[in-house]
Amino acid sequence: MGGCFSKPKPVELKIEVVLPEKDRGKEELSTSGKGSPRAYQGNGAARHFHADERLPAPHPYPGAQDCVEAAVCHVKDLENGQMREVELGWGKVLLVKDGELHALGHKCPHYGAPLVKGVLSRGRVRCPWHGACFNVSTGDLEDFPGLDSLHKFQVKIEKEKVHVRASKQALQLQRRTKVMATCISPSAGHSVSTNVLIVGAGAAGLVCAETLRQEGFSDRIVLCTLDRHLPYDRPKLSKSLDAQPEQLALRPKEFFRAHGIEVLTEAQVWTRGAGLGGLPGHRGGWV
Template sequence: MGKKHSKFDINPAASTVTTTTAPSSQARTGGTYLVTEENGSRSSHQQPKSQTKMAANDVFVCNQGDLKDGEMREVEVAGGKVLLTRDKGEYYAVGPKCTHYGAPLANGVLCNGRVRCPWHGACFNVKTGDIEDFPGLNSLPTFEVSVRDSKVYVKADAETVKKATRVKSMVKHVADNKQTFVLVGGGPATVECAETLRQEGFTGKVVIVTREKHLPYDRPKLSKAMDIKPEAIALRDADFYKSHDIEIQMEKEVVSVDSSGKSVKFSDGGSVQFDKLLIATGGKPRTLPIPGLDLQNVCQLRTPGDANYIASAAQGKKVVIIGSSFIGMEVASCLAEKAESVSVVDLIKVPFQLTLGDKVGAALQKMHEDKGVKFYFERSVKEFVGEDGKVTEAILSDGTKLEADLCVLGIGVVPATDFLKDSGITMTTRGFITVDKSLQTNMADIYAAGDIVEFPLFTAGDQQANIQHWQMAHQHGHTAALNMLGKTTEVHSIPYFWTVQYGKSVRYTGYGPGYDDVVVHGDLEAPKFVAFYTKGETVVAVASLAFDPIVSQAAQLMLNGGTITKEEIKDDPKSWTSRLQKF
């Protein structure tokens, strides 16, 4: 999973830290050992100043027997907190919060040398602090742990504890390296790919090409905080890309790829040659052939500009949302207290019916209805009607007329791959790119990642699957980078996504298409529940609300090759969690 840092590489800029295997009489330090004057020897290299500073802050945190294997807790050091873990008899200490959105990792899952975030499933190596599954880009700082006289001590400096995040070391472009790797798309797949390339020692040119006018940003936030500005949700700022020699070309739309000539052509007539290419263009909003679709204030949500406009135009107005899946319902949640009214129209029977099922969908519907949202199910929009070029009404298929100052289409996306039609790259009839486990297309040196691909999903018997999750796009970018460098790696990640509505978060892991039953525990009216989606006698997906960390526990069990049976969750939703520590 990329370059591993020494337990003592707290400062990513430190290029040399000497460690060695110590005799049993020396102080144990989290699975690796540091030879110092304190234990009678000296390392052959002077320790970085940050290490010397840390050595002055040696804090007793617990007795050796206070934690069992597989347990963790936050402990106080240097005016802050770190996460102390015990794994296979060794103690480790890392930053206490997930680097994605700051979830307390102590509430997550520790298993097999990894701690998994309870909110969105990101995973960190407890020995190195490195992020090994996603979402998020940064790793955790690590801190030296020693055990002396059955007491556990952590060494840490206040500055590192306060920062609580770490960027892995990266190389820069070297003029002698004439290779150019081009990454097309402005999402997490290209950003994670670029960073992994630099972390793994690639010194050629790295070029990210995006048709957007903003630096790559946290797109899931657009439907959850619609008035947010793009600079506030940028994955990295401009200085970051510049300092790591990652070139960003914005407002560059790709119109064709010459696979044999290894070039990418832009709509402005320009082009760029590549040695390796990653295509990660994501989706574009699905449209419907509805009369009046071109009226003003009939909107789609894809960019920060879209989100900001919708948030502003909805104030005190009548809003009609077409679609009751994740985009549509998150928009409804955002606008319910701002708009005069919010109405949702869909062909299905309850929100999220296809993904979460009738029971969970009905519970979430009630949550929206309690906020004043009205639903019009088993109907579609037949026509948008307007005056002076601006929408005033949505006419439904059954003749119902809904007053509308603003209409938002939230009916999903289609792959943005039209520009590949003459490239020779294999695609499905729906426009998804077919790739193997290494994200390689059928064309040499061309890879694809994220929402636009179908790839072999190991939890589904390696059947080709399309997973349009923010988390999986990160993992694809990381995996593609390793394979672009000749480091053969297969995608090995469990799908994980979430939605936030009215401050409540539903988490989901697994691969649920084709499920034939849903077993629900908890209280759907509260709402506080966990839902198990089963196919035959096997649980294929798990969703929860206010039931943490059960979804992250399920993700970890599935990642380790374990399965949950329908029988064992029939009466007790948590009985299977005891098996996590067997891995």
């Protein structure tokens, strides 16, 4: 049957792809007859690598998509001994020139004071509000008040421009907790252990407990307090009358659990010795 109802004849189509001379060798099979390794590009395409070609090196900064890098100023904009607050992405950093350039968190972790208004001296910047002191080379807290240190960001100079690279999360948090040792329980084959009891769970007692962990102490630490709450910021009781309990806490419950720091609330310490009578009446526990 002819006309429009006739069966169409098959048509052969030949498509030839011409590759640049430099890429032809990369598309060939290796000498063993097996396909060469594939590397997937960002658009989902894949290409073979020749046996003599090296696979791309991993990015030097894992999670690069979580970082931001930009030129923040000219290298001559900052004199030695000066500080400047500069914008980076959606946040800010404190740029310090003390012999060399350093980039740090721009707010004091204690109450959020702008450190650019503080004092820079002998490699340290001091908070303008309460005097907390931070090392500009490391960002570490070296004098109180406060519990946390500053983040330290990467700095490089290219074509007389100062570039700063920072984690987006670090820019938002503006505080860094030092690395702490893991508490080893007696059941983990630790036959001999040293227990530390800290009487009082204010800021000083908490700093003592955290410092022990930061210095590598891995045995039991117990904070003992007459209060019924976890360590809290006492000055805020008179400065922020509308503050919620969680806003007063120096550390959340998860922090104490994660670092193996026990807190005995409504407990009192009693020293037993010669000439002491019985325990005085108290509704709380005794240690």
